[in-house]
Amino acid sequence: MKVPKTITYNSLVDQLYTLIRADKSRIDLDLNVIYHFGSKGIPPSLISNDDDVAFFLDEIGTFINHRTPLCVSTIEKRSNEPLVTKTRELYTIPPVETKVNDDFCIDDDNENIDRPTCNDVLVKHNLQQTTSNEVLKSHDSSNNRGRKVRQVGEDNLWSTPLLLNQGEKGSTSASTAQLLTSSSSINSWEIKEGQIFENKQELKMKLHLYALKKNFEFKVKKSAKNIWCTVCVDDKCKWRLRATKLVNSNMFEVRKFFGEHTCSLDVRHKDHCQASPWLIGHVIRRKFEGDNVNYKPRSIVKDMSLSYGVLMSYAKAWRCREHALAYIRGTPESSFQKLPSFLYMMEQKNPGTVTHLQMDNEGRFKYCFMALGVSIMGFKTYIRPVICVDGTFLTTRCGGTLLCAMGQDANKQIYPIAFSVVDSENNDSWFYFLLKLKEAIGEVENLVFVSDRHTSIASALTKNFPEAYHGACIHHVSMNIRAKFKTDHFHEEFFLATKAYRKREFLRHFEKITFKDLAIAQYLENQVGFEKWARSFFPGHRYNLMTTGIAESWNNVIAEARGWPITCLMEFMRHTLQKWFFKRRTAASAATGPLATEVEVDLQKLADKSTTSFPFPSSQYEITVGW
Structure with a gap:
């Protein structure tokens, strides 16, 4: 049935009376519709005026998974008898063959779609009690005992456009309403004539999955904007499918489908083209x-x-x-396009967060920076002023390097502070990262940086944090010695010297290094410098952070995510911090002592060790401990 977009409520009702051949003197029509948003519906809505009709016609002009049936209930005008309704569902689609401008069609005469017929379906006329996942309910009475009615649930939201035709007048035989349904879900393997798909790509995917499940191959015989025809790879086989595009729509309908294969199993392959x-x-x-x-x-x-x-x-x-x-x-290209919006929302939804995106002269991505507000606040308030900085390469096809700044909390856990994605580790990238880090954390008293001996890091720290102390990672220093002198016989003495608290103790271990290899001792003293790697000579307070191990551990956390697109990588790091901070806050709230758990463990070990010791005072401020 063709209806114009400007049709009024009264005109629509008159046309429906004519369509179902109902007597106006004996029958009233009740029009209802259930609108579906996403995968769920809302209670039925009554169509009673011109505005309701206009909204309904506008709504069915959207994508097929948003279209809804118009339910027409026929109500007999008899005041002394039980109320009985007869319901019809009118499915709406664009016309298939004839182009119609500014009109919608309730299709009732298209000969290309096989239409089933059904008898009258009797339901209770109680729309106020109808739930959002039902269209019809059975009426338990002598007139409809044993009848079944169709329900619209979440598993069957897309249906072939049909009109439930009225059966013979006065027929009361029990039957089930037969409906041809069409679903473009890729989890439904079957294909039949009359199925409608959102677009050509969805049809192709469904057929490829069908061929994969049925273990056969097909080839495309004809492909154009308005038609798609496929046949079996065996020219003698009768299997074929023909689908055409609906007018004024991107949807495709399966017009012809012969699903029986008459070819030999010899033409099927284990690694077929589908x-x-x-x-x-x-x-x-x-x-x-x-x-x-x-x-x-x-x-x-x-x-x-x-x-x-x-x-x-x-x-x-x-x-x-x-x-x-x-x-x-997503792809790396699309991820870069989403990055500005992501960084903007990070600042909007996370108070105190600092982000920055820098472009090159041609408007392309160059650098980006992110420091969460909670990380900045926690570092400035509770974390020891020691920052380990390091970089790791990204494994996407676009390449790049991730620079990070890490601290350590009282429980000896990784505390991420800031991140930056740059092209590589060079003077400009490290200067950019440390400049933005300075803007995020501000001035911090007695601040210490620990890193490898990359010259770009030392240069950028001198420019951005001139008052901060800079120490070298002792693990990297050890690796440099191994690479330069091709030996590791100094290993034990070197680490004992680095961790010594007193210079006298340090010199005792360093003399052993000098005795074993004078060249290594001169390298550590003159080229590296004692103040860079020895705790006893370091001008600031490194505490227990002698290496960049916490930064390396973070690189292991994001090992898989380093191959993800940039926005996904940034979101993964944000999500990881959210999980960590929530878990740590929960654990800290449940703690009963004033100290962190790891510190309590260390003190307990020292206490157990001191049970056999005997302290003897040697002066007002010194005690000699005997074992």
């Missing part, structure tokens, strides 16, 4: 939801062989994995 990487990526993409999912290509090869009987190479499995990751996390 098992393409983009399709397998859709199949396995759920495996990559969540954090640090370690689903490798060899696992893909095994799972596809067991589940679908498809054999594929390691290289093809890798391409499938890349497609799946792109479906879940």
